[in-house]
Amino acid sequence: MTNSTPVKIVETVLRDGHQSLAATRMRMEDMIPVLEQLDEVGYHALEAWGGATFDSCLRFLNEDPWQRLRTLRKHLTKTPIQMLLRGQNILGYNNYADDVVREFVHRSVDNGVRIIRVFDALNDVRNLECAMKAAKESGAHVQGALVYTISPYHKDEDFLRVAKDLISLGADSICIKDMAGLLSPYAAYSLVKTLKAETTVPIDLHTHYTSGMGSMTYLKAIEAGVDIIDCALSPFALGTSQPATEAMIAALEGTERDTGLSKDKLFPIADFFRGVKTSLEKDFKLNTNISIDTKVLTYQIPGGMLSNMLNQMKEQGAEDKYPLVLEEMPRVRAELGYPPLVTPTSQIVGSMAAFNVMVGERYKIVPREVKDIVRGKYGRTPGPIDPELMKLILGDEPRIDHRPADDIPPQLESLKQDLAAKGFPNASMEDVLSYAVFPDVALAFFEKNRR
Numbered sequence: 001m002t003n004s005t006p007v008k009i010v011e012t013v014l015r016d017g018h019q020s021l022a023a024t025r026m027r028m029e030d031m032i033p034v035l036e037q038l039d040e041v042g043y044h045a046l047e048a049w050g051g052a053t054f055d056s057c058l059r060f061l062n063e064d065p066w067q068r069l070r071t072l073r074k075h076l077t078k079t080p081i082q083m084l085l086r087g088q089n090i091l092g093y094n095n096y097a098d099d100v101v102r103e104f105v106h107r108s109v110d111n112g113v114r115i116i117r118v119f120d121a122l123n124d125v126r127n128l129e130c131a132m133k134a135a136k137e138s139g140a141h142v143q144g145a146l147v148y149t150i151s152p153y154h155k156d157e158d159f160l161r162v163a164k165d166l167i168s169l170g171a172d173s174i175c176i177k178d179m180a181g182l183l184s185p186y187a188a189y190s191l192v193k194t195l196k197a198e199t200t201v202p203i204d205l206h207t208h209y210t211s212g213m214g215s216m217t218y219l220k221a222i223e224a225g226v227d228i229i230d231c232a233l234s235p236f237a238l239g240t241s242q243p244a245t246e247a248m249i250a251a252l253e254g255t256e257r258d259t260g261l262s263k264d265k266l267f268p269i270a271d272f273f274r275g276v277k278t279s280l281e282k283d284f285k286l287n288t289n290i291s292i293d294t295k296v297l298t299y300q301i302p303g304g305m306l307s308n309m310l311n312q313m314k315e316q317g318a319e320d321k322y323p324l325v326l327e328e329m330p331r332v333r334a335e336l337g338y339p340p341l342v343t344p345t346s347q348i349v350g351s352m353a354a355f356n357v358m359v360g361e362r363y364k365i366v367p368r369e370v371k372d373i374v375r376g377k378y379g380r381t382p383g384p385i386d387p388e389l390m391k392l393i394l395g396d397e398p399r400i401d402h403r404p405a406d407d408i409p410p411q412l413e414s415l416k417q418d419l420a421a422k423g424f425p426n427a428s429m430e431d432v433l434s435y436a437v438f439p440d441v442a443l444a445f446f447e448k449n450r451r
Helices: 016-021 032-039 053-059 065-075 098-110 129-137 156-168 185-198 214-223 245-252 263-284 303-315 319-335 345-359 368-375 387-394 412-421 429-437 439-449
Strands: 008-011 045-050 081-085 113-118 141-147 173-178 203-207 228-231
Touching (some): 032 065, 045 053, 045 113, 053 065, 065 081, 081 098, 098 412, 098 429, 113 129, 156 185, 185 203, 214 228, 303 319, 303 345, 319 345, 368 387
Parallel strands (some): 008 228, 081 113, 113 141, 141 173, 203 228
16 A cells, blocks of 8 residues: 555754764854754754764864753754764764763653664674664664665665664654765655565655756655655755755645645745854855765765775875776675765775775775774674675684674763863763763863863
8 A cells, every 4th residue: 555644754954964064063052043943844843953963063073072062952942953873883983881871861851852763884783782772761763774775785675674673673664864865766666665564663754966867866756655755954955965846846736745835934944044154154264065966876985984085095105996996896895885975984085096096006004993893893884895805804713793892891880981081070971971972072072171
């Protein structure tokens, strides 16, 4: 039976919209004037926390991310606040101990989060167990995410298997997380059909406009019965962000999947954010005019990473080798077991490809992170790692075949002691968690704001 219920919308302007186009620089003062209006729209959720916002608050905006969450909760009384969590990595780039993950999730919910989207870069659900269990315990809605990519090990049935594993861990809904804009319209139709036929939880689709296909992909997914789509208000849409909220509402008006939301209600809010965008460009010297880049469909590399890599190679006077690095990346990715290219695996594959090209001999220099992927420290890769590469990197060392976090002893108590020794003996649990995830950045913030 086809889905004839209204399509629900997650609004991303308060998180992924400005993370994608404005380097996550939106401040609390840029949000507060329209929070009550956003709350009245009738969105399924407002994605407003997690991802890179936590780091950005502390590092660039001199804001306490926990205070941001409490402020959002005070103004948003009707619409659930949604966050993005990197499983065992929380919001950082390493695995943390289970006690830190549990406490972080509990405090997030205590401070106002209602929906937690949890993902793992490798789709290794073992890395999501602890966070999902903690979220269930604290009464949040848990959304398990499938990181979408294209490879011989990422067919519809592979994604279905991951979705079923997530549901068995308690996922209340499933998100197809297409971070690089690789999901084409007909592939979306097929994947959503497969998931809807074999599961009963709501399916949410998250894409980026990077390749220019986003809105078409949403329409085909809606035809296949997708329940929820992630959109951004027009000033923070398109480019490397999500399809525009107002356009998707208009496209569905008068159909059986009509969202029931009023685009007219959104026009004044969008006008406000247009002004915010101008002030962010000026205050932080940003270029938010990011055009689509169809090369992502060949190289599968998120757009921002391509420009970073080109800049780094220019600095080293090696920009002539840039095309060779682009050709090398898919080879390295295949040899490393086809990891999806999302933080942190995109950076790891990219730097390995650059070393191979610049040194002129493949795998002569191997960064620690590459060794850790081969060793199993990030979890299980989707495909097998090239046996010759494994021998070269590991020799006779054994691989880790258990859940990587099983090797990490509890950290909370020692973090509290560390913070006390650094002059903050009465730190709140929230401050301890900020320190756990971003130690140096959090300390600098405390020196300025907690003395």
